[in-house]
Amino acid sequence: MRYSSLSDFISKGRQALAKGPVALVMAEDEVELDSTIRHNLDAGFKAVVVFAMPHFTLAGDIVERVHRIDYATSDESALERAVNAVISAAGPIWIYYCYNAEYLFYPFCESRTVSEMLAFNTEERRDTILTYVIDLYAGDLGQHPGAVSLEDAHLDKSGYYALSRKDRWNNDLDRQMDFYGGLRWRFEEHIPKPRRRIDRVSLFRNKPGLELLPGHLFNDPEYNTYSCPWHHNLTAAVCSFRTAKALKRNPGSTFDIETFRWHNSVPFEWHSQQLLDLGLMEPGQWF
Incomplete structure (x- = not known):
């Protein structure tokens, strides 16, 4: 599922935060982005939410398995804004956050x-x-x-x-x-x-x-x-x-x-x- 913005995700995709643990991936660039997502999926996270620039591409085998949000990941405090928005929208679930190539x-x-x-x-x-x-x-x-x-x-x-x-x-x-x-x-x-x-x-x-x-x-x-x-x-x-x-x-x-x-x-x-x-x-x- 793809969302045009963080607010669009909070409005339409909040169900992804209903059950944890949830992994949040902040994609600063495309370097090893796919392998990072696969690693989190293999670990057993119930949902993986990816914050990525609109022009970033994801591999075909994972694009339908994640919640992808178009997001200006290079902006100052981009990580804190994204994580805190999820904190405010979610219930008492476990949350994990990382960058790509982590x-x-x-x-x-x-x-x-x-x-x-x-x-x-x-x-x-x-x-x-x-x-x-x-x-x-x-x-x-x-x-x-x-x-x-x-x-x-x-x-x-x-x-x-x-x-x-x-x-x-x-x-x-x-x-x-x-x-x-x-x-x-x-x-x-x-x-x-x-x-x-x-x-x-x-x-x-x-x-x-x-x-x-x-x-x-x-x-x-x-x-x-x-x-x-x-x-x-x-x-x-x-x-x-x-x-x-x-x-x-x-x-x-x-x-x-x-x-x-x-x-x-x-x-x-x-x-x-x-x-x-x-x-x-x-x-x-x-x-």
Whole structure:
């Protein structure tokens, strides 16, 4: 189903938000857009909503399986406006959001659906799942100058760290941390400071009054926490080519980067076990 605008979707397509979990895909360009959508469909999302420029094309095998909204995805705050419109229109469902060329991995995702994971998280009285955005990049930029290749994907196996998140008075916020690493850390001179964090609450349960703020934070502080007070919770990873793609597309950085590979680069195996072994997500109490 295709909609001419966000308001058209809210008016005519709200039924897509009746039952979750729902995946929202913000298509900044057409790079690996189809594979991103297929990945979300395979994960078991009840509906996939795609925000895309009118001239973007989708593969024939998925065009009838998604709700496609013509949307100016390059506008400032386009993501927040889209997600908040869905928040206002939907009931208490689970929502996931990502960009194109980003792939959600969670513990045991090869054998369990996203609905199973969210059911477990709900039983733990958690309304969010913290995700770490793990940078992917092509190992050979000569072969893949756009830095995107599913077959030659690499990631950093180390170099990740966290700092306590502060309030306006420089006090530590309860169970909130800013996470860093990957390309945003190694090439931080090319990344504006507000965009260097790799933490994102990509999966959340909707509720009245909820709002997504700039910087991938919510207006409810509890939604920005990494775990509940009594034990560690399940976390997930969003494996993303977005930063690599931007660094090679930006004239200010592309000529400074001959390769993204370094001594801590390893091929990405496209399997949750690798991410668990590297400590880039954890199952919590879910086994």
